Amino acid sequence: MNAPNHDILIVGGGGAGLRAAIAAVQADESISVGLVSKVYPMRSHTVSAEGGSAGVIRDDKEDSLDLHAFDTIKGSDFLADQDVVEAFVKEAAEELIQLEHWGCPWSRDPDGRISVRAFGGMSVERTLYAADKTGFHMLHALFQTSLQFDRIHRYDEWYVTKLLLNDEGAAAGVAAINVRSGAIHAIPAKAVIVCTGGGGRIFPFTTNAAIKTGDGMSMAYQAGCPLKDMEFVQYHPTGLPGTGILMTEASRGEGGYLINNKGDRYLSEYLPGKMELGPRDMVSRAFVHEEKAGRVFDGPYGTYVHLDLRHLGEKKIDERIPFVRELTKNYVGIDPVYEPVPVRPVVHYMMGGIHTDINAATPIPGLYAAGETACATINGANRLGSNSLSELLVFGKRAGEHAVQTARETKMPSYSSLEHMAVDEEERIEKQLFKNEGTERIADIRTDLQTTMDAGAGIYREEESLKATCEEIPRLKERYARVKVDDSSSVFNTELTAALELGSLLDVAEAVAHSALLRKESRGSHSRDDFEERDDENFLKHSLAYRDADGGDPRIDYLDVVITRWQPEERKY
Ligand SMILES: Cc1cc2nc3c(=O)[nH]c(=O)nc-3n(C[C@H](O)[C@H](O)[C@H](O)COP(=O)(O)OP(=O)(O)OC[C@H]3O[C@@H](n4cnc5c(N)ncnc54)[C@H](O)[C@@H]3O)c2cc1C
Numbered sequence: 001m002n003a004p005n006h007d008i009l010i011v012g013g014g015g016a017g018l019r020a021a022i023a024a025v026q027a028d029e030s031i032s033v034g035l036v037s038k039v040y041p042m043r044s045h046t047v048s049a050e051g052g053s054a055g056v057i058r059d060d061k062e063d064s065l066d067l068h069a070f071d072t073i074k075g076s077d078f079l080a081d082q083d084v085v086e087a088f089v090k091e092a093a094e095e096l097i098q099l100e101h102w103g104c105p106w107s108r109d110p111d112g113r114i115s116v117r118a119f120g121g122m123s124v125e126r127t128l129y130a131a132d133k134t135g136f137h138m139l140h141a142l143f144q145t146s147l148q149f150d151r152i153h154r155y156d157e158w159y160v161t162k163l164l165l166n167d168e169g170a171a172a173g174v175a176a177i178n179v180r181s182g183a184i185h186a187i188p189a190k191a192v193i194v195c196t197g198g199g200g201r202i203f204p205f206t207t208n209a210a211i212k213t214g215d216g217m218s219m220a221y222q223a224g225c226p227l228k229d230m231e232f233v234q235y236h237p238t239g240l241p242g243t244g245i246l247m248t249e250a251s252r253g254e255g256g257y258l259i260n261n262k263g264d265r266y267l268s269e270y271l272p273g274k275m276e277l278g279p280r281d282m283v284s285r286a287f288v289h290e291e292k293a294g295r296v297f298d299g300p301y302g303t304y305v306h307l308d309l310r311h312l313g314e315k316k317i318d319e320r321i322p323f324v325r326e327l328t329k330n331y332v333g334i335d336p337v338y339e340p341v342p343v344r345p346v347v348h349y350m351m352g353g354i355h356t357d358i359n360a361a362t363p364i365p366g367l368y369a370a371g372e373t374a375c376a377t378i379n380g381a382n383r384l385g386s387n388s389l390s391e392l393l394v395f396g397k398r399a400g401e402h403a404v405q406t407a408r409e410t411k412m413p414s415y416s417s418l419e420h421m422a423v424d425e426e427e428r429i430e431k432q433l434f435k436n437e438g439t440e441r442i443a444d445i446r447t448d449l450q451t452t453m454d455a456g457a458g459i460y461r462e463e464e465s466l467k468a469t470c471e472e473i474p475r476l477k478e479r480y481a482r483v484k485v486d487d488s489s490s491v492f493n494t495e496l497t498a499a500l501e502l503g504s505l506l507d508v509a510e511a512v513a514h515s516a517l518l519r520k521e522s523r524g525s526h527s528r529d530d531f532e533e534r535d536d537e538n539f540l541k542h543s544l545a546y547r548d549a550d551g552g553d554p555r556i557d558y559l560d561v562v563i564t565r566w567q568p569e570e571r572k573y
Helices: 015-027 065-075 082-101 134-146 215-222 280-292 310-320 322-332 387-409 415-434 442-456 463-480 494-518
Strands: 006-011 033-037 152-156 158-165 171-178 184-194 233-239 257-259 297-299 302-308 341-350 353-355 367-369 541-546 555-560
Touching: 006 015, 006 171, 006 387, 015 033, 015 134, 015 152, 015 387, 033 158, 033 184, 065 082, 082 134, 082 387, 134 387, 158 184, 158 215, 158 415, 158 494, 171 415, 184 215, 184 387, 184 415, 215 353, 215 367, 215 494, 233 280, 280 302, 280 341, 310 322, 322 341, 367 387, 415 494, 442 463, 442 494, 463 494, 494 541, 494 555
Parallel strands: 006 033, 006 184, 033 152, 184 367
Antiparallel strands: 158 171, 171 184, 233 341, 257 302, 297 302, 302 341, 541 555
16 A cells, blocks of 8 residues: 655654644644554553643742743753753743643632642642543543644554655654554655653563553664663652552642651651652652661562551542542552552653754754653653653644644655665564564563663662673573564554564663663762762763664763753752
């Protein structure tokens, strides 16, 4: 089949992808957009976001754009680009009101104003929410708005395997498998926007959905684009042991306590000024210290502490965090109105991603990226909770609008110029995954990858364990070359997509481990036992991981951080 072409092709139907699509068709009446998503858009991970989205919208909270910017920059341990953060906080507030106009049902105070709640590392209450199903409502508002435009053509359940570049090295479209038929197609476009979300599945214990395998990061990396600040992986302090299901930070924003096995609110020792509302990196590290001191509980799924919500009372729990009650009842058989909930730190978010500038443009002409897959960078070494839903709106919009400018200046690549690339891709997949006589299993390699990432690149890291992880990944890549997909059917071949996703995980893990090995300091979420201090002299820089075309270790380069008004200072709460 000769798939139609589109001025702009967006990979990903989550919050960032949908926001980019709407921005593009609104910016130009003649633009056509192709929106490709490996799952139906409403199943994207954005749907599971609970706690809220940050922005300065209330004039009675002693808040300001500068304060939101400063909180974000301090939270990032001064690694955020400050010009980008300044644009972000301004546009975040505008975007949240825009979303209200598109039908997002923000929770409201009795006087009718939009409610805001406290979130970790934010100086004042500025996180908007729709109970504790914020992502669901935001995604719904974006999805239904996108349906108004027949120039947004969706490819639901199509899996993109490769970015296609023209002879000049500019983005020219993608190769994608129609998962329903198994056929692979080239889809030409004048500009491509990658909005494929994060890759938390490189770790064994994560809040991230099974689809979060870093495909877009891998595609960009394979195409020669660097991945920025990949060593910074966020642990969320409160996941359910066993499943990793998130107990939203809103449960602490609404007043929940973290209690150790001595019955103490132990954060008074680590974050006396902020207690449970400290930033995620510091609250997660406090757990590890409590564990070392023997002040945690032991359970069938490892150690844990208690999240105590009982003092909030049934009414507040049902009104503000009903999903927390639903999840704990269903998954651990505990009603938080009467009993404390077991929690432990869990991998949640990747601060790093595809290197972009303030307009979501990557170094590859015509290629843009936005949302969790991108690194613009506002999150630096540690993201503040509730900034990423706002981020996907702001940078999704910027990506859509700037891709329109590129599309206006670019000629549509011919289908015939790309067709052979899709044929090559089909042959590669056929040869590598179906015709191979190997006996390796996808699940075994994935488990071994997650184990080595956990051992080497977890909450605390050091030279020896990181080196071991860096040495293990090439061995896993060799084993990956011997994976055979047994299911030869073409319709919904989920074994094939799992095999392709494993390839993405290996690329992402490689970039994380090598960037972490070379960053010989502790900053934000990156805590080295062997380099405990932040080192601004040598490492007030972004890392850039470039894939080695010959299959060797990635090359790590560095880029200066943009400082506008806030000089780095010690990060204390
Ligand atoms: C449980 C949970 C709760 C969270 N709560 C909050 C919160 O309260 N506040 C906050 O700010 N942040 C929160 N976050 C983080 C935030 O939700 C995410 O960072 C954000 O939603 C990511 O949006 P996105 O559009 O970048 O990607 P996603 O929503 O993950 O969408 C990715 C899209 O890419 C598509 N895709 C991926 N690979 C391919 C491929 N190979 N081919 C085709 N399509 C592909 C997928 O189909 C999907 O449509 C939470 C995250 C989790 C996991």
